[in-house]
Amino acid sequence: MAERPRPVVAIVGRPNVGKSTLFNRLARRRLAIVHDQPGVTRDRKEAEAIVGGRDVTLVDTAGLEEAPPETIAGRMTAGSERAVDQADLVLFVIDGRAGLTPADEHFAAWLRRKGRPLVVVVNKAEGRAAAGGVAEAYALGLGEPVAISAEHGEGLGELHARVAELLGPPPEDDAEEAEAQAGRERPLRLAVVGRPNAGKSTLVNRLLGEERMLTGPEPGITRDSVATPWRDPEGRLVRLVDTAGLRKRARVTGELERLSTAETIRSLKEAEVVVLVLDALAPLEGQDIAIATLAEREGRALVIALNKWDLVPIAERDAARRLLADRLEASLAQLRGMPVVPLSALTGAGVEKLVPAVWKAYDAWNTRVPTGELNRWFEAAIARHPPPLVDGRRLKLRYITQAKARPPTFVIFGTRSELLPDAYARYLVNAIRDDFGLQGVPIRLSLRGTKNPYAEG
Structure with missing residues (x-):
C-alpha cells in the first residue's frame, strides 16, 4: 500500500x-x-x-x-x-x-x-x-x-x-x-556540515531540487539545523540535514551563536554519514580539520564535497587535488582514503557524484567481515609484517574478530597484545581499511591480552 x-x-x-x-x-x-x-x-x-x-x-x-x-x-x-x-x-x-x-x-x-x-x-x-x-x-x-x-x-x-x-x-x-x-524503510541520516559560507545550504537546495534553504552571499545565514525528508535519484529515503556553519570556538560570540553551534554538533552526532563541505578556493583550513576530526571521533562516515570547484582554473585543478590529498594524508590519516567529490553547488556540476559516494561510505560504515575471512586476512597480514619485539619478547597475536559495525570495530586477542605498539596497530588498521574497502570510515581497534593461568600472582 x-x-x-x-x-x-x-x-x-x-x-x-x-x-x-x-x-x-x-x-x-x-x-x-x-x-x-x-x-x-x-x-x-x-x-x-x-x-x-x-x-x-x-x-x-x-x-x-x-x-x-x-x-x-x-x-x-x-x-x-x-x-x-x-x-x-x-x-x-x-x-x-x-x-x-x-x-x-x-x-x-x-x-x-x-x-x-x-x-x-x-x-x-x-x-x-x-x-x-x-x-x-x-x-x-x-x-x-x-x-x-x-x-x-x-x-x-x-x-x-x-x-x-x-x-x-x-x-x-x-x-x-x-x-x-514498522515495516517502512528507515532513512539514511545525512548531515551537511562545514565552515560558514562554504555553500552548505546551496548544496542542500541543489540536492532537493528546490530553493528550500535560505542562501545568499552573507555568511552565517543558516542558524538552526534543518532536517528534510528526501528521496535521492534512486528513490532511497534520506533525512537530509542542513546545519549552521561551525566557526572556531574562540570566534563564537553570543548566546544565539552558541545555540547554533550546539545544534550543528548535535546533528553531526545523530548522523550516520557526514558531508563536509569545503571551499575549493581555501580548502582544509584548521576549522575544517577540527570538524572532520569531530566526525571521526563520533564514529561517523565522512565524505568531502569540494565546493566552488568551477571557480578553480582548469590549469590549476590537478595541483589543487594533489595539495588537498597531501593535506588530508598529513592531517586526517585516521580517515585515510576518504572520498573527495569536486562539485559546484551553484551550477550543479559534479553534484550527481556526491550521492553515490555517500551511499558507498554508508555501506562501508555498515560492513561486517565474516570471522573466517577476517582471520585468514589476519594471518597473512602478520606473516607479511610480523609484530615487533616488546621487552625482548615477540607478541603472539592469536586471532581477530569484528565486535560490531557502525563504525567497524575489531578486537585482537593474543598474549600480551595489549602492549602492541601504536605504530603496528596503525599498520593493521590501514591494512583493514585498504583490503576491505573502508575508506572514509572510522575504524576502532581494541586489544585484549590472554592471562597465563600459571603465572604468579
Missing part, C-alpha cells in the same frame, strides 16, 4: 511571536532554536507530530516581514510563502501581549487571499494582560481566535480541537498505516 501523505500544518506570523516555541510544544521535543532575538528562524523546519489526533507534518517558518525580495528578510518571507502554498492548514500566530499590529493586519489580508484553512493563534495570552490582544484578533475577520501560551502549555487543548475540526477525522485505514509503519 502506498504511503499516505500527512497533512501539512504550517506555523506562520511576524518575527518573535513565538512560532518556534509553539512548534517545539506541538512536536513535543525541542527541535527549533528559541531565542528572544527576532528572526532566529530563517529556514523552514519540519517535524512529524500528532496534532488534533492526526499524524501531520508540522512546519516552522521564518517570520513574515515586508521587505525587498533581495534582502535576507525578503528571502525569508518568500520561503514562508512557499510553506503556506503547500500547507493543508495554517496556524497564524500573533503576540497577545503586543496586541494587533499593522504587520499582523497586512499578513492577515495576505493569508485571506491565499485561501488556505486557517486558525488565528493568540500566543503569550497568559493572564489578563493579554486579554486585549485576544479581543483585537477578532478584527482580523479570520474566525474565532485561539488563545494559548506556548511557553507554559496553556490553551493547547482548544488548539488541538480546532485543528481536528478543520482537518477532519483520520482516514479509516490510518490504523493499518500505523501498523505498517
